[in-house]
Amino acid sequence: MRTLLHMPFDPPSRMVRLVLAEKGLAARLVESPPWKDDPSLAAANPARSIPVLLDAPPTGGEIAVSPALAIAEYLEEAYPVSPLLPATSAGRAEVRRLVWWFEMKFEREVNAVLSRQRIDARLAGRLQYDRAAWLAGCEAMRWHLDYVSWLLENRAWLVGEKMTLADLAAAAHLSVNDYIGAVPWAEFPLVKDWYQSIKCRPAFRPLLAERVEGLPAPSHYADLDF
Amino acid sequence: MRTLLHMPFDPPSRMVRLVLAEKGLAARLVESPPWKDDPSLAAANPARSIPVLLDAPPTGGEIAVSPALAIAEYLEEAYPVSPLLPATSAGRAEVRRLVWWFEMKFEREVNAVLSRQRIDARLAGRLQYDRAAWLAGCEAMRWHLDYVSWLLENRAWLVGEKMTLADLAAAAHLSVNDYIGAVPWAEFPLVKDWYQSIKCRPAFRPLLAERVEGLPAPSHYADLDF
Numbered sequence: 001m002r003t004l005l006h007m008p009f010d011p012p013s014r015m016v017r018l019v020l021a022e023k024g025l026a027a028r029l030v031e032s033p034p035w036k037d038d039p040s041l042a043a044a045n046p047a048r049s050i051p052v053l054l055d056a057p058p059t060g061g062e063i064a065v066s067p068a069l070a071i072a073e074y075l076e077e078a079y080p081v082s083p084l085l086p087a088t089s090a091g092r093a094e095v096r097r098l099v100w101w102f103e104m105k106f107e108r109e110v111n112a113v114l115s116r117q118r119i120d121a122r123l124a125g126r127l128q129y130d131r132a133a134w135l136a137g138c139e140a141m142r143w144h145l146d147y148v149s150w151l152l153e154n155r156a157w158l159v160g161e162k163m164t165l166a167d168l169a170a171a172a173h174l175s176v177n178d179y180i181g182a183v184p185w186a187e188f189p190l191v192k193d194w195y196q197s198i199k200c201r202p203a204f205r206p207l208l209a210e211r212v213e214g215l216p217a218p219s220h221y222a223d224l225d226f
Numbered sequence: 227m228r229t230l231l232h233m234p235f236d237p238p239s240r241m242v243r244l245v246l247a248e249k250g251l252a253a254r255l256v257e258s259p260p261w262k263d264d265p266s267l268a269a270a271n272p273a274r275s276i277p278v279l280l281d282a283p284p285t286g287g288e289i290a291v292s293p294a295l296a297i298a299e300y301l302e303e304a305y306p307v308s309p310l311l312p313a314t315s316a317g318r319a320e321v322r323r324l325v326w327w328f329e330m331k332f333e334r335e336v337n338a339v340l341s342r343q344r345i346d347a348r349l350a351g352r353l354q355y356d357r358a359a360w361l362a363g364c365e366a367m368r369w370h371l372d373y374v375s376w377l378l379e380n381r382a383w384l385v386g387e388k389m390t391l392a393d394l395a396a397a398a399h400l401s402v403n404d405y406i407g408a409v410p411w412a413e414f415p416l417v418k419d420w421y422q423s424i425k426c427r428p429a430f431r432p433l434l435a436e437r438v439e440g441l442p443a444p445s446h447y448a449d450l451d452f
Contacts, residue, residue, distance in 0.1 A: 046373065047331050063316045070322035077315045089303045090289045096296035105273050147272065
């Protein structure tokens with residue numbers, strides 16, 4: 001059966017789960033912490049990163065796909081129902097730019113010092129708190145939210161009038177940091193409205209139900225009318 | 227005119243130049259050092275990373291595309307001549323996995339401590355030499371060459387019997403480190419043969435002619451029969 005090696009609070013893994021759900025594709029979820037030396041992860045992806053999708057495509061054979069953007073491109077090609085990439089080359093280029101933006105820039109400037117420190121480090125048993133890094137992450141978060149606001153000033157979704165993979169990527173990354181209360185929604189009303197539209201989608205429900213042991217979510221986290 | 231904001235010894239920029247040349251597409255090359263606070267780079271790409279392609283696609287309008295893999299996907303869609311992605315979804319997924327491999331893993335483990343230190347740091351005027359990091363980079367380089375050898379054991383090119391974007395990505399990354407003599411070719415004859423096939427292509431010639439001031443290339447660097 002279609003299987004996703006993932007972690008519940010890994011933003012790229014969440015993006016892929018949203019893509020699967022939006023396309024109505026079921027997948028068995030297998031937790032695969034990249035900080036453990038797991039031979040099944042290494043066999044599926046020599047880079048030992050998550051997520052990895054194991055699938056039997058409609059055209060036959062078996063396939064192991066990674067990283068997240070390659071999985072999304074693969075699912076878009078193999079299962080074109082509910083497309084998440086625009087019809088034009090320019091639109092697709094803009095979606096890819098923004099997915100990379102979150103996978104690379106937001107990951108390095110925000111996740112690495114906020115959610116990865118608070119959640120992944122706790123799960124890996126090496127929790128530590130660096131106040132200077134945390135404050136730098138919070139400042140970077142505001143800068144990114146400001147950029148997302150700017151994008152939303154003239155568009156209903158990040159890349160135009162339709163929801164795309166760029167929205168799912170952004171929402172996946174924000175959701176994990178929202179779990180640790182690190183998203184100052186009140187200061188960015190446009191981003192809050194946009195996030196609420198995604199949060200209400202059935203695809204998002206399973207994500208909002210997940211919890212980290214010993215780390216309770218803020219009350220607004222799973223509230224659809226926060 | 228089609229313009230590429232790039233640096234001559236930036237591996238992702240080199241990959242895009244190879245794609246343009248393989249497709250027979252001319253482009254004006256504009257050097258745009260990401261370590262300088264260049265407003266034209268920020269305007270073309272808010273992430274301030276290179277390469278950025280400015281193009282007027284056949285369908286009309288103007289477009290600024292980044293990062294490198296998104297540029298390659300865009301060129302493949304807009305100019306399908308001389309395709310560099312395989313026809314199957316599985317093949318395309320494998321190409322994307324390997325391009326990410328070099329853009330992320332090889333970049334972090336090898337470029338960051340070898341070519342970026344020796345070339346970019348020199349150009350940015352902040353040259354420093356960290357022997358421990360250099361040795362770790364050389365060890366990582368061997369590990370990566372071993373992986374490429376393994377891929378080439380059963381295939382003529384990295385993803386099968388045809389040259390793809392994965393080969394151009396790998397060759398671009400290796401070429402920059404070859405300029406500083408950091409590729410132990412003699413230990414990896416399969417990789418050497420494969421690299422020679424790419425090095426001989428007309429698309430590669432302009433890259434081999436470039437020099438860094440004050441840093442001579444080893445004699446084998448531009449030698450097609452090294």
